[in-house]
Amino acid sequence: DQQVKQNSPSLSVQEGRISILNCDYTNSMFDYFLWYKKYPAEGPTFLISISSIKDKNEDGRFTVFLNKSAKHLSLHIVPSQPGDSAVYFCAASGKGGGSNYKLTFGKGTLLTVNP
Amino acid sequence: NAGVTQTPKFRVLKTGQSMTLLCAQDMNHEYMYWYRQDPGMGLRLIHYSVGEGTTAKGEVPDGYNVSRLKKQNFLLGLESAAPSQTSVYFCASRMDGSGANVLTFGAGSRLTVL
Numbered sequence: 001d002q003q004v005k006q007n008s009p010s011l012s013v014q015e016g017r018i019s020i021l022n023c024d025y026t027n028s029m030f031d032y033f034l035w036y037k038k039y040p041a042e043g044p045t046f047l048i049s050i051s052s053i054k055d056k057n058e059d060g061r062f063t064v065f066l067n068k069s070a071k072h073l074s075l076h077i078v079p080s081q082p083g084d085s086a087v088y089f090c091a092a093s094g095k096g097g098g099s100n101y102k103l104t105f106g107k108g109t110l111l112t113v114n115p
Numbered sequence: 116n117a118g119v120t121q122t123p124k125f126r127v128l129k130t131g132q133s134m135t136l137l138c139a140q141d142m143n144h145e146y147m148y149w150y151r152q153d154p155g156m157g158l159r160l161i162h163y164s165v166g167e168g169t170t171a172k173g174e175v176p177d178g179y180n181v182s183r184l185k186k187q188n189f190l191l192g193l194e195s196a197a198p199s200q201t202s203v204y205f206c207a208s209r210m211d212g213s214g215a216n217v218l219t220f221g222a223g224s225r226l227t228v229l
Binding site: 006009034036041042043044045046049089101102103104105106107108 | 150158
């Protein structure tokens with residue numbers, strides 16, 4: 001039972017355009033959502049997060065939107081740059097009962113930004 | 116500032132052999148985790164620890180054991196390696212269970228079981 005789903009295995013965009021990566025979740029107890037970025041042969045690195053009490057969080061070129069009613073979040077990258085080419089993982093954690101100890105990850109989306 | 120260090124980075128085993136992956140963090144983090152990454156499967160939690168001397172099972176714990184004898188170290192053991200354990204293993208740590216739960220990951224350990 002996959003609680004965090006990234007239904008697009010890959011996405012290709014042109015440099016300078018917007019990249020939109022999507023993520024759906026099923027567990028209504030999740031209250032923090034994070035995006036991680038991973039380059040080949042490196043560990044994932046934290047990119048941006050959002051609490052369930054917010055619907056938007058922005059950090060430079062990166063914005064995460066949360067739609068709790070739809071159990072959906074998205075990561076927008078504007079403008080996209082070739083250096084953004086990486087695998088992006090969506091992750092979620094819960095409020096308590098031991099669930100906030102763990103992050104549950106999606107399968108990842110490979111973003112390719114073409115020059 | 117090393118962060119999270121994993122050793123070894125690469126290892127090839129034969130079926131049935133045993134080995135231990137070592138994770139060390141120098142950030143005084145309480146929580147530590149072992150994940151595995153497989154093509155098309157994302158990151159799956161194997162075991163985790165919420166403090167020195169504690170361990171708990173994650174999503175895919177079978178075939179693995181862990182120990183957290185010292186706060187800074189988290190060991191992942193394979194007692195009898197199987198080809199299905201061929202994967203890239205990532206260790207991660209974070210300060211505690213509050214807030215945005217940001218994990219700091221190591222660079223990974225690539226294990227091949229023949």
